[in-house]
Amino acid sequence: MAGIDDVARLAGVSTATVSRALSGRGHVSAASKAKVEEAAARLGYVVSSSASSLASGRTRNVGVVVPFLNRWFFSSVLEGVQQALLRAGYDLTLYNLSGDGDERATVFEQFLLRRRVDAVIAISLELTEAEVRRLHELGKPLVGVGGPIPGVRTLTIDDVAVARLATEHLLGLGHRRIAHIGGDLEFDVDFHLPTNRRLGYEAALRDAGIDPDPRWFAPADFTIRGAYHAAKQLLGVPHERPTAIFAASDEMAIGSILAARDLGMVVPRDVSVIGVDDHDLANFFGLTTVAQFPRGQGEHAVELLMDELEPGKSRAEPSATPLPFELRVRASTARPAE
Amino acid sequence: MAGIDDVARLAGVSTATVSRALSGRGHVSAASKAKVEEAAARLGYVVSSSASSLASGRTRNVGVVVPFLNRWFFSSVLEGVQQALLRAGYDLTLYNLSGDGDERATVFEQFLLRRRVDAVIAISLELTEAEVRRLHELGKPLVGVGGPIPGVRTLTIDDVAVARLATEHLLGLGHRRIAHIGGDLEFDVDFHLPTNRRLGYEAALRDAGIDPDPRWFAPADFTIRGAYHAAKQLLGVPHERPTAIFAASDEMAIGSILAARDLGMVVPRDVSVIGVDDHDLANFFGLTTVAQFPRGQGEHAVELLMDELEPGKSRAEPSATPLPFELRVRASTARPAE
DNA sequence: CTGAAAGCGCTAACAT
DNA sequence: ATGTTAGCGCTTTCAG
Numbered sequence: 001m002a003g004i005d006d007v008a009r010l011a012g013v014s015t016a017t018v019s020r021a022l023s024g025r026g027h028v029s030a031a032s033k034a035k036v037e038e039a040a041a042r043l044g045y046v047v048s049s050s051a052s053s054l055a056s057g058r059t060r061n062v063g064v065v066v067p068f069l070n071r072w073f074f075s076s077v078l079e080g081v082q083q084a085l086l087r088a089g090y091d092l093t094l095y096n097l098s099g100d101g102d103e104r105a106t107v108f109e110q111f112l113l114r115r116r117v118d119a120v121i122a123i124s125l126e127l128t129e130a131e132v133r134r135l136h137e138l139g140k141p142l143v144g145v146g147g148p149i150p151g152v153r154t155l156t157i158d159d160v161a162v163a164r165l166a167t168e169h170l171l172g173l174g175h176r177r178i179a180h181i182g183g184d185l186e187f188d189v190d191f192h193l194p195t196n197r198r199l200g201y202e203a204a205l206r207d208a209g210i211d212p213d214p215r216w217f218a219p220a221d222f223t224i225r226g227a228y229h230a231a232k233q234l235l236g237v238p239h240e241r242p243t244a245i246f247a248a249s250d251e252m253a254i255g256s257i258l259a260a261r262d263l264g265m266v267v268p269r270d271v272s273v274i275g276v277d278d279h280d281l282a283n284f285f286g287l288t289t290v291a292q293f294p295r296g297q298g299e300h301a302v303e304l305l306m307d308e309l310e311p312g313k314s315r316a317e318p319s320a321t322p323l324p325f326e327l328r329v330r331a332s333t334a335r336p337a338e
Numbered sequence: 339m340a341g342i343d344d345v346a347r348l349a350g351v352s353t354a355t356v357s358r359a360l361s362g363r364g365h366v367s368a369a370s371k372a373k374v375e376e377a378a379a380r381l382g383y384v385v386s387s388s389a390s391s392l393a394s395g396r397t398r399n400v401g402v403v404v405p406f407l408n409r410w411f412f413s414s415v416l417e418g419v420q421q422a423l424l425r426a427g428y429d430l431t432l433y434n435l436s437g438d439g440d441e442r443a444t445v446f447e448q449f450l451l452r453r454r455v456d457a458v459i460a461i462s463l464e465l466t467e468a469e470v471r472r473l474h475e476l477g478k479p480l481v482g483v484g485g486p487i488p489g490v491r492t493l494t495i496d497d498v499a500v501a502r503l504a505t506e507h508l509l510g511l512g513h514r515r516i517a518h519i520g521g522d523l524e525f526d527v528d529f530h531l532p533t534n535r536r537l538g539y540e541a542a543l544r545d546a547g548i549d550p551d552p553r554w555f556a557p558a559d560f561t562i563r564g565a566y567h568a569a570k571q572l573l574g575v576p577h578e579r580p581t582a583i584f585a586a587s588d589e590m591a592i593g594s595i596l597a598a599r600d601l602g603m604v605v606p607r608d609v610s611v612i613g614v615d616d617h618d619l620a621n622f623f624g625l626t627t628v629a630q631f632p633r634g635q636g637e638h639a640v641e642l643l644m645d646e647l648e649p650g651k652s653r654a655e656p657s658a659t660p661l662p663f664e665l666r667v668r669a670s671t672a673r674p675a676e
Numbered sequence: 677c678t679g680a681a682a683g684c685g686c687t688a689a690c691a692t
Numbered sequence: 693a694t695g696t697t698a699g700c701g702c703t704t705t706c707a708g
Contacts, residue, residue: 001453001476004702014679019703026704027677046447049454050397051701053388054684061431061454069420070413070618079407082434086441091449093399094432096420103424109384111429116387116399138339225622261599280408284563341685352695357687364688367693389685392700 080298163200227255250279286331418636501538565593624669
């Protein structure tokens with residue numbers, strides 16, 4: 001395995017010049033640079049990351065912490081992060097903290113402190129103040145995706161506004177009896193997303209002069225199956241059925257559509273359904289939804305990080321950057337029947 | 339940031355003893371070990387992975403290469419790998435090679451050669467001989483999940499047997515007109531999975547004295563939507579409709595069920611459907627399927643790796659280890675009507 | 677712009 | 693069982 005000395009010898013320069021030429025840091029004449037590059041290529045030389053990290057203090061590696069891997073939102077964000085990191089020449093070390101707090105503590109103590117990473121991206125994971133402080137002490141930039149962490153740069157859609165938009169779409173079509181399938185409290189640990197979406201829904205109703213009816217709220221677990229059962233309850237009542245459902249995620253909206261079908265109802269004739277996400281399946285089901293863009297969120301997170309990691313960049317102060325979202329009207333919403 | 343010297347000083351021993359005590363390598367008296375651990379804890383000391391790697395040549399980091407992140411199979415394997423690695427004290431560096439060959443080359447040249455990892459796990463990715471050779475030269479163990487790579491330790495279910503089992507289940511129920519929704523050729527690059535499942539299907543039919551009818555084979559792209567359209571074609575013919583569909587994945591089986599419903603057919607009364615995977619949604623849709631266990635496959639892959647990475651273990655020779663699969667009969671299959 | 681040399685923080689011989 | 697010490701392969705002052 002060729003080392004930097006081999007390259008230096010072959011190129012006829014010092015190791016310092018090789019290092020500078022290959023890393024782009026410091027000035028090197030075009031001539032030397034060319035010689036070095038050619039020598040490196042000939043020898044198949046690649047820097048040893050550990051030696052480089054040890055000497056420089058930078059690892060060119062970012063830790064990414066996610067609670068789930070097999071959900072659309074998370075894997076999409078992860079994809080965006082991965083791709084952006086790769087482009088920037090960084091590696092991505094993955095920590096899937098699906099487990100209990102034990103695992104979580106291990107990760108924090110073993111890897112963040114093992115100084116394996118230059119920075120951390122936390123996806124929809126509420127870090128404790130202690131954890132955030134620890135990272136700060138170590139000088140590791142941290143950016144969150146999916147909800148605000150106090151004192152941390154975070155990317156998040158405005159859940160209240162998203163829910164309001166979805167609800168107003170239904171109101172605008174003439175619906176008055178609008179049910180909501182939200183998250184159960186268990187999910188609220190992560191950034192109060194369910195609560196915020198519910199708040200937006202209720203605010204929109206009130207603005208339209210409608211009093212939110214608690215009978216028309218049903219909690220579920222963000223899965224198709226969970227929402228399916230919730231929707232059956234909602235739609236199964238004999239009188240004063242809701243004419244529309246706003247589900248807090250597309251998967252739950254799809255569950256609602258399937259429930260409606262199984263009750264012999266036709267969407268959107270008998271009931272309108274709107275979700276949030278623009279999940280892969282949304283288009284297939286003709287689902288009207290408020291799209292968010294998780295891949296873009298992941299890429300954006302990396303950009304923020306790079307601002308901090310690469311020297312000479314202006315680092316903006318910690319704040320919650322608002323992210324784009326967009327109503328996509330498809331075939332699952334329509335004017336109510338009567 | 340406390341270093342090993344600080345710990346040594348506080349514990350009243352040498353740095354070598356600290357290193358031994360903390361890594362478990364070499365003999366240390368219980369007394370010293372206790373002192374060291376206490377000192378380390380008090381100082382919040384954690385080894386610098388780069389210094390450690392540089393000195394020892396081991397990184398305690400495994401590279402994982404996947405083509406997709408947002409598909410059930412891949413994210414499930416990844417979860418298993420992540421968890422097993424974490425338990426073994428290894429980190430996981432993720433490379434999502436969804437993109438073109440360019441990206442792929444970059445990863446190989448930049449990261450594998452950057453000596454960032456001790457080993458590589460390739461999930462459903464057919465590595466070229468050159469790539470495999472490169473890894474061998476570097477002394478990096480490599481294990482594949484999801485299909486055989488020549489000369490490489492690989493975990494894979496027997497796709498032919500899986501398909502045969504699924505088909506025989508339908509035959510056993512009395513079906514004779516069994517259609518198959520498989521992968522299109524594009525997907526065959528990865529381990530000929532579609533081809534193998536088709537072969538198993540055809541073999542089962544022949545064994546039952548039935549000549550496979552090419553009209554009853556439809557290729558799709560492993561998505562719900564793709565299979566939905568394929569199934570509509572299959573089920574829409576006026577005469578001699580198939581009475582059962584064997585789909586090469588659960589997502590495609592679900593697409594088939596939805597297609598049948600939209601044609602006004604009742605599953606399993608009018609058509610039986612069986613898939614492969616035991617996807618999260620399979621249970622919800624009452625789908626009969628042949629389960630495979632991707633999490634377990636991921637964990638298993640890590641075990642194999644550890645055999646090679648941790649010294650003093652017997653390493654078995656490269657071979658394709660067969661993996662478990664299991665028929666799960668639910669509500670989507672039944673005897674044909676007549 | 678380039679080179680010499682001093683580390684970066686550990687691990688692993690080699691001694692003791 | 694423990695200490696001493698020579699690197700691991702690079703980056704980065706500091707001179708020139």
